[in-house]
Amino acid sequence: MYVEQQVKELQKDTLELLANTAHLDVDKLPLLRAVLHFHENRYYVLDNPLISDTEYDMLYKALERIEKEHPELITPDSPTQRVGKELSGDFQTVDHLVPMLSLSNSYNAEDLKDWDERVREKNVSELKYCVEPKFDGAGISLIYENDYLVRGATRGDGVQGDDITTNIKQIKSIPLSAPFSKYGIQQIEIRGEVLMFKESFKKYNQSLAEQGQAILANPRNAASGTIRMKDPAIVGKRNLSAYLYYVSDYTLIDENVPLDEHLKSQSGCLQMLWDCGFLSPVKQIQVYSSIEDVVKHVHDFEEMRDTLPFEIDGMVIKVDNIETQEFLGSTSHHPRWAMAFKFKARQATSHLREVIFQVGRTGAITPVAKIDPVAIGGVTVSSVSLFNEDIIKEKDLKINDTVLVERAADVIPYIVKSQAELRDGTETEIVFPTHCPVCNSELIKPEGESVWRCVNPNCEAQVLEKIIHFGSKDAMDIRNLGDALVRKFFSLGLLKDIPGIYSLDYEAIGNLPGFGKRSVENLQTAIEASKSQTLNRLIYALGIRYVGETTAKTLANKITNLWDLKNYSSEELMALEDIGPKVAKGIQDFFAIPESIEMLTRLEAVGVSFANQKKSGVAEGEDVLHGQSFLFTGSLTKFKRSEAETLVESRGGKILSGVSSKLNYLVVGEDAGSKLEKAKKLNTVKILSEDEFLAMTQL
Numbered sequence: 001m002y003v004e005q006q007v008k009e010l011q012k013d014t015l016e017l018l019a020n021t022a023h024l025d026v027d028k029l030p031l032l033r034a035v036l037h038f039h040e041n042r043y044y045v046l047d048n049p050l051i052s053d054t055e056y057d058m059l060y061k062a063l064e065r066i067e068k069e070h071p072e073l074i075t076p077d078s079p080t081q082r083v084g085k086e087l088s089g090d091f092q093t094v095d096h097l098v099p100m101l102s103l104s105n106s107y108n109a110e111d112l113k114d115w116d117e118r119v120r121e122k123n124v125s126e127l128k129y130c131v132e133p134k135f136d137g138a139g140i141s142l143i144y145e146n147d148y149l150v151r152g153a154t155r156g157d158g159v160q161g162d163d164i165t166t167n168i169k170q171i172k173s174i175p176l177s178a179p180f181s182k183y184g185i186q187q188i189e190i191r192g193e194v195l196m197f198k199e200s201f202k203k204y205n206q207s208l209a210e211q212g213q214a215i216l217a218n219p220r221n222a223a224s225g226t227i228r229m230k231d232p233a234i235v236g237k238r239n240l241s242a243y244l245y246y247v248s249d250y251t252l253i254d255e256n257v258p259l260d261e262h263l264k265s266q267s268g269c270l271q272m273l274w275d276c277g278f279l280s281p282v283k284q285i286q287v288y289s290s291i292e293d294v295v296k297h298v299h300d301f302e303e304m305r306d307t308l309p310f311e312i313d314g315m316v317i318k319v320d321n322i323e324t325q326e327f328l329g330s331t332s333h334h335p336r337w338a339m340a341f342k343f344k345a346r347q348a349t350s351h352l353r354e355v356i357f358q359v360g361r362t363g364a365i366t367p368v369a370k371i372d373p374v375a376i377g378g379v380t381v382s383s384v385s386l387f388n389e390d391i392i393k394e395k396d397l398k399i400n401d402t403v404l405v406e407r408a409a410d411v412i413p414y415i416v417k418s419q420a421e422l423r424d425g426t427e428t429e430i431v432f433p434t435h436c437p438v439c440n441s442e443l444i445k446p447e448g449e450s451v452w453r454c455v456n457p458n459c460e461a462q463v464l465e466k467i468i469h470f471g472s473k474d475a476m477d478i479r480n481l482g483d484a485l486v487r488k489f490f491s492l493g494l495l496k497d498i499p500g501i502y503s504l505d506y507e508a509i510g511n512l513p514g515f516g517k518r519s520v521e522n523l524q525t526a527i528e529a530s531k532s533q534t535l536n537r538l539i540y541a542l543g544i545r546y547v548g549e550t551t552a553k554t555l556a557n558k559i560t561n562l563w564d565l566k567n568y569s570s571e572e573l574m575a576l577e578d579i580g581p582k583v584a585k586g587i588q589d590f591f592a593i594p595e596s597i598e599m600l601t602r603l604e605a606v607g608v609s610f611a612n613q614k615k616s617g618v619a620e621g622e623d624v625l626h627g628q629s630f631l632f633t634g635s636l637t638k639f640k641r642s643e644a645e646t647l648v649e650s651r652g653g654k655i656l657s658g659v660s661s662k663l664n665y666l667v668v669g670e671d672a673g674s675k676l677e678k679a680k681k682l683n684t685v686k687i688l689s690e691d692e693f694l695a696m697t698q699l
């Protein structure tokens, strides 16, 4: 739609407008609209935004302000007069019963107070606000008729959406039927947000990274991409969840029966949804009568946003009383009875100055972009991984490019895109090396892979990274032997390989500047203690290709001694859960190399335990919990959660991350909350006290 020259000019205009949003006046109105239309096209249609959401919102706000001062200048096609468009064409289009509007945005206490004043000006009595998290996922609308789910749709352009019913049915937290008839409801339309929880997102990205593929930017993209997949089976595998937070429409079974109390307030509706078996934010909401309390709450919530298991990008403040909501009404763009409070942005624009190439422990060469430092979400970012050469090509990155960088919680910073439109001729190609930057051996890229590797087993960079990995938190967990210390010892020649950890020269270390007696002792204790680390951690620590933490556990559960693995055939390996030909080959290749055997022999000689302690201690019947799944909730008083989880696993059981029909046992400590409620509702989960659990695990 826009040709190259227009894109350049509009982007130039954008930057000029952005530099001055507070002082834009009516003469800029047409330009502002043109620029916003342009960015909406980039965002909703091309899925390729050029500016961050905050920048878009700043321009939008400026437009709103000018239009408010000059209402006579509002045109029907102004961006303020409609919501975005995101119909994909891949699904059948369906009409929403009630349009799915956008929300008005606020960024500070001032904005919220202004809004509160506008609401109060309307003389509403007994005003209360229901404050909810603003879930950062993909908006959906569901229709239930006679208690059955009949349709699920995306938000689309707000009036019409894509019919994604089959995909919606793959989301386990959305019940296929719900007892709305108990509330006198025949048909109901509810709204919510499909999310990928951070934990699932991390796992999903880990599997992408292990396969050398580019990881996804954030859980929101993962969720919105997944619900539009053509294959519902893939949707089922991605482990999505959905929070439902709004009843947009309903038809009663009998108009003459008085309306159920729940339906008279937003907080009541959320409770009803929860009681009907939905995941609704009843536990995360607060109802307040003063805007000051609201302001305090949203700020407090922003502080703790990273502790939530899912991403939120702000809060939504809604007038609680539904009659008052109806009285306040909506514009064509957003309801007047609700206001979003947006948290600080986690995207920023910077410049790519240099690319360095790092050698990982498997020899993989990772390009890392050095950018002009920018603050994103309270952290200064100056280094961003580019993963592999393909990503550089796909994103068309060049040195000196303007780049959009994103950093969400728990997610490593990521270059969303380069802004090719802004190039001025000073940009240069990123040249991928042909030889290892550390040992200078020629790099290899096997067919079908996207990663270049240094295959020299003695490459110093790899040896160093392998030592760091061995001692790291998820591996042997040698607390006092961190990344920096390993680098230091390595550079001083005090540490040359993994077994060398167990024959460190503590006297020489004690003479290094900054090393007191205590710190040397602590280091020595931590290293000694690691000798009896569990077998699964040891297997993971060895850095066998494709053997991640999960595979290491599977392997450890199968064997009684590490050496057993040496004799496993590929068939035997592939018979194990989740082990395919690639992983099996990785394991066999490892044991086929003399260097590996030498390393293992040395480790065993210094006393590192190769035995499966769980197996050697208990001869038979140790997996009394085999095939059973467990989850712990509430504060446990008899044991630590991590201990209990290890116990379950050592007895052959599994730990699940949430309450679902797959869960067999929920062990409840004190003050158990939503998980317990949900388990009770499910009726298939057996609820255990801590004592009952302990009794079960005894052999």
Ligand SMILES: NC(=O)c1ccc[n+]([C@@H]2O[C@H](COP(=O)([O-])OP(=O)(O)OC[C@H]3O[C@@H](n4cnc5c(N)ncnc54)[C@H](O)[C@@H]3O)[C@@H](O)[C@H]2O)c1
Residues within 6 Å of the ligand: 039, 040, 042, 043, 044, 049, 050, 051, 052, 053, 054, 056, 057, 083, 084, 100, 101, 102, 103, 105, 132, 133, 134, 135, 136, 138, 139, 140, 155, 192, 193, 245, 246, 316, 340
């Ligand atoms: N970068 C760009 O160029 C560009 C261009 C266009 C739009 N955008 C972004 O898109 C936004 C507009 O999108 P939008 O209309 O979806 O607005 P929005 O995402 O800011 O807010 C509305 C949405 O919030 C969601 N939501 C989450 N929790 C909710 C809750 N508890 N109650 C109600 N709703 C809840 C709903 O899906 C709702 O549709 C802009 O503010 C901007 O951030 C960016």
Ligand SMILES: [Zn+2]
Residues within 6 Å of the ligand: 359, 436, 437, 438, 439, 440, 441, 454, 455, 456, 459, 460, 461
């Ligand atoms: Zn090398």
